[in-house]
Amino acid sequence: MNISCSAAKEILDIPLEGRAIIAGYWSPKYGLSSQPTIVQWRASQLSSLTPLSNTENPDLDLFHWESYYLQPGWIDCHVHLALDSLDFYQCLKNWENPSLIQKNIQVYLQNYLRLGIVAIRDGGDLPGYSWLARNNVREGTWLGPRVISVREAVNRKGMYGRFLGRGFAGISDWHRELIDFYGQGLDQLKVIVSGLIRFDNFKVVGPTQWTVAELSEIVQTAHQRGISVMAHASGEDGISTAIAARVDSIEHGYYMTAEHLNQMKEYGIAWIPTVAPIGNILKYPTDRYSSFEIDTLRRILETQLTMIYEAYKRKVRIGVGTDAGAYLVPHGESLFDEMDWLVQAGIPKLDVYSMATQENAGIVRQKDLGRLEIGTPMNLLQLTKGNVSLERNRI
Ligand SMILES: [Zn+2]
The missing domain is CATH 3.20.20.140 (Metal-dependent hydrolases)
Incomplete structure (x- = not known):
């Protein structure tokens, strides 16, 4: 499956199940969180967002997205x-x-x-x-x-x-x-x-x-x-x-x-x-x-x-x-x-x-779009450079 990485202007190929470290996330519902977070997904859907704890070993089969924020596409x-x-x-x-x-x-x-x-x-x-x-x-x-x-x-x-x-x-x-x-x-x-x-x-x-x-x-x-x-x-x-x-x-x-x-x-x-x-x-x-x-x-x-x-x-x-x-x-x-x-x-x-x-x-009457919550398909989310995605994106 894919996730859009607008930060790098790439489409990333990711497994149906996985974990990643991110810089934070934003959604209309939850606002902006700039705390390093572990995101997990299962069966291609977001399954948890937990603040990165000191005990966590960030090198363990994690995708390193620590410079990216997760937000709705x-x-x-x-x-x-x-x-x-x-x-x-x-x-x-x-x-x-x-x-x-x-x-x-x-x-x-x-x-x-x-x-x-x-x-x-x-x-x-x-x-x-x-x-x-x-x-x-x-x-x-x-x-x-x-x-x-x-x-x-x-x-x-x-x-x-x-x-x-x-x-x-x-x-x-x-x-x-x-x-x-x-x-x-x-x-x-x-x-x-x-x-x-x-x-x-x-x-x-x-x-x-x-x-x-x-x-x-x-x-x-x-x-x-x-x-x-x-x-x-x-x-x-x-x-x-x-x-x-x-x-x-x-x-x-x-x-x-x-x-x-x-x-x-x-x-x-x-x-x-x-x-x-x-x-x-x-x-x-x-x-x-x-x-x-x-x-x-x-x-x-x-x-x-x-x-x-x-x-x-x-x-x-x-x-x-x-x-x-x-x-x-x-x-x-x-x-x-x-x-x-x-x-x-x-x-x-x-x-x-x-x-x-x-x-x-x-x-557009599509309930699963425009949100970031447990159950949201990962391919409807995106990885951004945080709060700066309004910068010129022209290639
Ligand atoms: Zn028209």
Whole structure:
């Protein structure tokens, strides 16, 4: 079996049963312990954590992890494995070459694990590459983090999201096809509610694709099946529609308002603010955009960070998701950018850590993730350099 060692950017092969000495551990539940500890595991699960005593002989069949801390593995709540972070249009052309895409995805998956990211939620692609990855990891054919996949998104035909889903002409079209749609398999339902934001026009967002009544019907079909709904929504209208239809999470949510936050708090709707796709363009200078666009991006970034801190103060659920696969948002490394952005918004680092573990586990609805306790599978934990994992992890 494996454990992610993000401290050394390695995936360690460990026996199903063993003991190790560690520098300490951290979890949202137990906080930080900086006392040298003996960790034991049996049948691939954590079985005990005991402070190192003087009588213990630390050389006896122990793994020497004394410079590492043990903590829950990270979760990235919003990625697109089928996108390459380099060139969107070229990448869509490459989709015609499945072996190339599958090779790329396997590299991304291993990278996630090397960086301590043990689960990712994929926001979909029309050909179903992320669904394939999900199944291959599950079956053990590919090495990678657990993939929670929407498989294919629900979008309106002729509107934004052509590469994410087949497109439905209207709500009756959806009702006609939904048996087939759910029959393909999916872990969560992703609905495209609004279009894209514009880098050259502050506050302008592509049109809303569904009425509240239509979107509510779509959401209900998922909830009846016990499936959560993630909504791609930005702008006053798009976000209001998603909230009114009681989706489970708002993805991106640019131009969020204080009133939206109050409603999300009331209904328990989570926000995954994906700062990296905007922020990274400013953080890693590129000549792809005009100075006017850069100015607009700066305004969008500032607005987003301000609202994120508002959300934090109001105790709205905040998830950490990167939109990895988008331009300058590389698979794996960008989770550290995203956490960094949340810290820059004003959220204390350990609270950001809790969001990227415990809160994200709730959002992806996987009970065994985001925690460190007796019984936790070792491959869902990671070894870090202690309390410094927010340092640049770019390779
Ligand atoms: Zn997405």
